[in-house]
Amino acid sequence: MSTSCALPLRGASLAVPGALPGSAPPTDPLSPVALRPDALRPELDRARARLATRLVAAAGPDGLLRAPCDSRILESALALRLLTVTGVDPDAQERLTRHLKIAVDEGAPDPVQEAAARAALGEYVDGRAALNRLLGGFDHFTAGRKRLMFQTVLAELGAHPFPELPSPGAPGDPGALFEARGQQRWLITEMAALKTLYAFGTGAPRLVTEDDWRALTPCSLPGPPPYGNHLARILALLALRLRPRYAATVRARAREVRNWLRGDGGLPFITGMDVFATATGGLALAGAGAPAHTLRALAAALTECQNPDGGWGFDRGVAQSDVDDTAYCVEFLRASAPERCGGVVAAGERYLLDRQGGDGGFPTFEHGTASEVAITAAAVNALAPAPGHRRAVEAAVRFVVARQEGAGEFERSWSLNESNALFRTVLAYDSFRAVTPPGHALEAGVARARQRAVARLVATQNADGGWGHVPSDPSDPISTAYALIAVSRGRDGPSAPTARGATERAVRHLLERQRPDGGFVSRPDQAGPRPLAYHVPLLTDVCVLLGLNHARAAGPHTHGSPCSPDSPCSHRGTP
Incomplete structure (x- = not known):
């Protein structure tokens, strides 16, 4: 195996700026950063x-x-939801509650995170309006998936009811809407969790397959979150709690949330x-x-x-x-x-x-x-x-x-x-x-x-x-x-x-x-x-x-x- 490799391109490397290719070094005293x-x-x-x-x-x-990574409102709201529904760690619940209250008072960075925080704190919010304000001008190939994600997250937090699901096999079949095969692993986990929350939230648990449960299982293991992603893990644990066989495991992982809280009492998006x-x-x-x-x-x-x-x-x-x-x-x-x-x-x-x-x-x-x-x-x-x-x-x-x-x-x-x-x-x-x-x-x-x-x-x-x-x-x-x-x-x-x-x-x-x-x-x-x-x-x-x-x-x-x-x-x- 080779022990050396091609050297950086002088003038085109982020590390070694140097002279631009095809140009002579500037001699004009008025060239960049040389005005004085x-x-x-x-x-x-x-x-x-x-x-x-x-x-x-x-x-x-x-x-x-x-x-x-700094704490973020979305993960903190979902973590508070997990600890609340599993009934564990009142001290960590208090830290998360305090973090969310301060974040809302100081001004949330976007309408969806503000809605998530207020919903987690038990306040009334208009989740649909918040979602429309966030994604109204969002033009990206992931826009449809993002709308589905935030819609489901806000419903889980109580910001609005879960929308009624279309019939299996019909246009907009939820099985297809949450499909993530071929995508990155943490996204597959996220979409399986969202599908599970969506299905149970609308009284259609039959839509969740064994493949979905298998995609969520790695998040039930102790230690750092898989893929370094706290959001994916918290969503997975919220979904896994809906299957009785995972109840004890989910409670054990919920007790570990305190280990990942930052000094301000919030949970970050990723480990770092x-x-x-x-x-x-x-x-x-x-x-x-x-x-x-x-x-x-x-x-x-x-x-x-x-x-x-x-x-x-x-x-x-x-x-x-x-x-x-x-x-x-x-x-x-x-x-x-x-x-x-x-x-x-x-x-x-x-x-x-x-x-x-x-x-x-x-x-x-x-x-x-x-x-x-x-x-x-x-x-x-x-x-x-x-x-x-x-x-x-x-x-x-x-x-x-x-x-x-x-x-x-x-x-x-x-x-x-x-x-x-x-x-x-x-x-x-x-x-x-x-x-x-x-x-x-x-x-x-x-x-x-x-x-x-x-x-x-x-x-x-x-x-x-x-x-x-x-x-x-x-x-x-x-x-x-x-x-x-x-x-x-x-x-x-x-x-x-x-x-x-x-x-x-x-x-x-x-x-x-x-x-x-x-x-x-x-x-x-x-x-x-x-x-x-x-x-x-x-x-x-x-x-x-x-x-x-x-x-x-x-x-x-x-x-x-x-x-x-x-x-x-x-x-x-x-x-």
Whole structure:
């Protein structure tokens, strides 16, 4: 098995920004982040050094960056429902009740979660109206499934009655509505649980099959929730309680809920994102000039988390691999330890290639499900450096170009902001340009799509220099950092002059918002189940460091590193 792998593409890697392919290093003193080089660059490097130090300090005993997930109303409401109907742990019930009351008083992030909290607390709510407000403008291939899910969850919580089921075999047969074969494993669990709750709630338990019960059974085992997903497990336990043989087991698992509550008394959506944060944080540290031993330690920890199928999940112990995490892990291992991780990277590449669809795109989880632009772009960035994957990369780029040229709104995928998919596609286009000879059939289309992406970001920058989730939203650090990666690379084409100004304004926006402890606070960026937000605070620092790295590399001096030998992020022995 090979012990080395292809090196990152200089100028097209998230970790090693460097010079753009096909362009000379800028010498103009008015190039990005160099409008006032003496004043801005030192401040920029200090900010990056403080962020790098914070990320290194986040490493746990196993070498992964610790990235716990904040509590969320939906899971907390369902956990309170589980403890209430099983009659266990009054203390945990009180903690959850207090958490929900505070969350409602402070303002729920969306109408469905507010309805869930109020229903769990025994208050009257209009669940249907809340659902319509949340999903009224939600245009995504999962929209129908999401409406069914939230409708069933709110009915279980008492926000409204369960709707009347159609007859088996008729149009809209519930057996088909809850079908999830071929989807990711945690979704199969969720849909089996929802089907069970729906069937019992409408007096039609005959609709639940033995296959449904088998899909729910892993959630009855002690220990962390399967797939790292608290939502799927709580829904499964609520469903399993409806079968007498599981009553004692469900009560035992309900007593364990207290072990997963956060300090504020709430339950998070997932256990955490330590693997995702280590891969992306490692890329950020590599771009900040962290020493090799630091990066190798993070890489070693990631290799221990690789699943047998060659992919990675978002957290330790998550056996459901996905394209997004795998792409970032491959990219980081390639950048940090190419001489040691060749076999691991090759297995990750095979996992990615096995999931490429006939349309050239990549789904998040299973082969044959819908391809997504942001996920496909991530796969391109992971695969492009290896010469043997040129055909797959070309097909993927063709998919992204076609989708972006034909799209009205820009896709947001698992992120809540446009700038996430846009920065990924700009990097993917640069990866393609770096490995493709001039005159390729896709060259003109790639140039147009790339220009459109950069122009969109330049045109939608807020007056304060930042970006929000979508145009007109208030600025937040994560959205701004993603956009900064793309606009700082807009040094060629018609958008170049405006991209330069946009880059400096974005850098100043972020530097002005760095907290005394060196970190950043942002509104949530991640969505799951879409479109509900969840938050992993460490990712804010990761994203901002990535953005500032690219802005620094876009200036006339691209080799400056904030991680000097005397910096805390360079101490020997730290991961």
